Amino acid sequence: MTTISTMATPRKWRALAFMARFVLRLVIVIFTAWFTLAAFYQAAPGWKWPVISAGFLIGLVAVLAVRRRPLLACVLLLAAMLLCSYWWSSIRPSNDRDWAADVAHGVTATTAGDRITLYNVRSFQWRTTEDFDPVWRTEQYDLASLQSVDLLNSVWSNPAIAHTLVSFGFSDGRHIVFSAEIRKERSEAFSEIGGFFKEFELVLIAAEESDIVRLRTNIRRETVSLYPLLLPPKVARALFMSYIDKANALAAEPEFYQTITANCTTIVFRLARLIDPGIPFDWRIIVSGYLPDYLYDRGLIRTDLPLSQVKKQAEISSQAQASPAQGDDYSRVIRPVLKGG
Template identity: 45%
Template sequence: MLYSDRLRPIRILLKVLFSIFLVGFAIWGSLAMWYQLPFGKATTLSIIVGWLALSIYTIIGMIRKGCWKRLGLYGLLALALLGWWSTIRPSLDRLWAPELAHTVTGTIDGNLVTLHNVRDFKWTTASQATPQWKDETYDLDTITSVDVFLSYWTGPAIAHTLLSFGFADGRHVVFSGEIRREHHEVYSPVSGFFRQYELALIAAEEEDVIFLRTNMRKEDVYRYRVKLPPQAAKELFLAYVNMANQLAHKPEFYNTLTTNCTTIIFHMARLLDKTFPFDYRILLSGYLPGYLYDHGWLENGATLDEVRKKAFINARAQAGGREGFSRRIRE
């Protein structure tokens, strides 16, 4: 057998693998252009059709000899596409949806932290509310509880994750990593991969951000009590404040997979313990309770199924209005 014949299977395999890469890149490029090109739909669609036609032309050329011209042309356009993509930057100055008009910042004075722009909306429907933003001061030495809330709206694997700190005076404040939508935008998990939204960190009353999910949107919401010693709870609170201050000056894009409500909690926990293990349940946030349970971070004494049943708060939440909401969901 000739040496070239022995290499033929390897060449074929490399061509197949490279063709698969080109297919994936063509799809990614098409979606990136669809979500980010500043043209009308008709013009954008025409550009995408041309891009896909060139991609198919290049892939067909991979099957034949002498395809370097096609590949070279495609490579130049791919570099231009990546160069354009790198120019897309997050912003702090857009016309935001009303509930995301402000993000939280904090002023630290020893054990006292003043949060600016704490949201306290009074929701009348799932999309309408009386807006209210306020400043609140908290004594971190009086933190009495840390609760993880998970709100499910589409299947068991995906949930929005919120972290609530309770204080000795009965107040609670919730930190939530949110998609910062513009006023005309509607959330799409696909567009969340393509720099469509900025990341917003908000602080809100439970009567706002949890009530909205249980009583207005009718999502399935669970509350899990986290076992944290006082010093760790204090450091976690400060980590959120520091992150909020950073985002207020240097915006970041939200990413459906890598920069979302649950990964924020994971990165905050890593600040407390660098050995905090990564797990697929960090990405599939709906399974986060099992992750916390397996590592002994939930206050329990029962099986995971029993803990889940006790954590479900919708019936208690919907038994009344805003008055006494935090107390009611903990009964």
């Protein structure tokens, strides 16, 4: 029995050593891949490929060293992680860059009782995505006259991914839409992968529906759906004020957009949780094309019809494209009388 036990021990140690080497190699490969993408999106143009090449070379040396010089591999990995951590933490968000025209200004606000003044309300007149009249306004709203809250989902390619906007309607017929968006610089284009690597700042845009919704229905010709939210007046007011607070916070301290954790839908969820901390998280908040399903299950949109019919009635792109309406008329066009079951 002693002989068998003695023989088993070296095998056990060899198996553990093999597993340790495998895990170490895997960590090195994953870190090298992460660094390659981070350098691609964040290294200065003249340094991008030299930095990527150096990182790849260090990673290759560390992987090859794992079998015979594991201590060297660990030292290289730890040193690279420490240097990258210092570099990564030095990349800070900013509100002062050469922004693209449509995100040149984030909304800010002041309050005096129920009187809300919004600065930099976007009111563009779009002819194409490249041809538009840039107009930014200062508008006042009476929170006591807030009548409705609508959630809009805009799908452009993959039905599982949608942009989420929230529109607040007032008794005077005006609607103001809040949208958390990437803040591109003039030379940048949107990248889902770049959104993981501090490529863009986050900006909160406030805009008229004839700007920000019509851009999606008539100009980009996306599939846009509008869902009236079933919220008590007190909650609707609190949600509006949470947007105001977030807008002023972003103006004071900028944040990065993050494809998963700080995007158009997760911002809505975070603000809603400020009102009701008990709202449960759900995978459909991340896969935002299915957000209406989540709202339906939570009873936050109408549930007197099957979900498929609710979704069908919510689509507004075709009626928007069939009408030349702009301004407040556009808001009326996209809100037909909803049919019951």
